[in-house]
Amino acid sequence: MKRNLRIGYIPLIDATPVLAAVDHGFAEAEGLSIELVREVSWSNVRDKLNLGLFDASHMLAPLPIASSLGIGHVKVPLIAPFTLALNGNSITVSPALYNELIAVADGDVTDPLVSARALHRAVADRRARGAPMLNFGMTFPFSNHNYQLRFWMAAGGVDPDEDVRLVVLPPPYMVESLTSGHVDCFCVGAPWNSVAVDNGVGHILHFGCDIQRRMSEKVLAVRENWASDNPETLSALIRALAKAAAFAENPANLDAVCDTIGMRIGASPEVVSRTLKGVLKVTTDGLTRSSDDYILLDRHQANRPDKVHAAWVYADMVRWGQSPLSLESLRIAENVFRPDLYDLAMGRAPAQAVSDPADRIGAFYGPEFVASDIAGHLESWRLRGPNRPQLSVVR
């Protein structure tokens, strides 16, 4: 059995299960010796995993699906046998855009439908007076950050490809870009939203869980052939991650975990603590907001890969013109998420399936998601959307 592993990660709080597995001894207890490699871009993480320079990696949930479908890059079949975190993103706006939204909002902007409709008005106002287009930062073309921003604004009638500009920014550049006015809003994971609030340059408008109550955010990704060549190693790794995730989410261990994670990702333990507890300072004047759903590392079967989420991600790819719709592609996407390998490693299947939210996603707008009817799902958006086609041409 292979015992020495190299695992890549991006310094974000949702890498916690991987980091805690090493720093709190769970990998060692499973007989694994892990070298953690901190990376600067998702492109690097993907390429190094694809090439075999990494055995496994912390990865945006949509990225192994894109890689397995060969979208945007080389086609390398990857699988996700473990979910590192559900949720954990936020949408943060500049104080100026916040005021702009408040001024035209028809109700409370903490409701994402109200804020999205306010954004629609703000965009129309700007166009009418010849003001520049709004810019939105997100982390990668294949990320929930991209899809959540799009979902949110489209619900209010904003066309993300025509009415605003979406730009990819590396997470460490987000806050600076909001400060300099290069972007007016961004969607990113922790700790960057809290850093923007602490620096007095942003208001957290929505938690990711306001957009979708339950969504796979980061996964552990490995090459499909690596998984079949190293089944015992993979099982040991999954168990180590599961124990680390449970340990990290236990309030009794909070201080110890915040210290080690803070050190690994270069954030203050206090900021890590806010995120893990789901109690965030959301405005520059210190208003806090809390949610049990802010980030889930272990609770509510968070770690067991959910094929419904893979199907949702694939539907996003089709909706936003990254992939054509085909049943074969849907099948490939669903098979990237591997609850079977998770169950095998843990030695048990869950007693009952997740039933809250009912469609296991809980989007704030639109019909319940039915994975077997993506065409119908997309059609419902086309009908709801503004009077122009929502599906843009592929490349």
Place this chain on the structure above:
Amino acid sequence: MRKGSDSSGPGAQPQGGSRDSSLKIAIVDESPIRAAILEDGLREAGFTQVERIAETRNLLTRIYALDPDVILIDLENPSRDELEQMFQMSRIVKRPIAMFVDQSDTASIQASVDAGVSAYIVGNLQKDRIKTILDLCISRFNAFSRLQSELEEAKDALQERKIIDRAKGVLMKAKGLNEEQAYTLLRKTAMNENKKIAEIAQSVMTAAELFK
């Protein structure tokens, strides 16, 4: 959209083939020294249109303004993810862009990732045309990292020499030894404890600080 394939600048180049001088190459590298080394290499090989982008804010806008045929970016650059967006967004991209890899060329991509550089080609450029560029890139990046590690080693060695000299001074004064005896004592202790002389010297200096 494609540039004329046979027009070449004033600098004639024997190896690169005359048509390649028309390729516009953008280098995105936050290390000015490495970028300069790479640029020199490319110019020597006959690529006359080389532009460096050191400032990565608004990277895409800068790249659109340049409209290069080939983009070279160092892998330690977080802005690499911004380039990935150009695979996608048809509205803002004038010409399609792709990473210089294909299924059959894993050796090439492996070598470039090992060296720490990645290449993107814009438009419908034939991949074999940029093979020379990528190979050159890889060798220059490797040369640069060798240079850097040699520099680091030289720095470390100098630092160690300094510490050993100071520790010798401390021992000579405290124990009334001459220079050779002081060095022998450090060396013997290092051998007995299975450590480097510089480490023992550092311990001597730390102890000397405490006894001050």
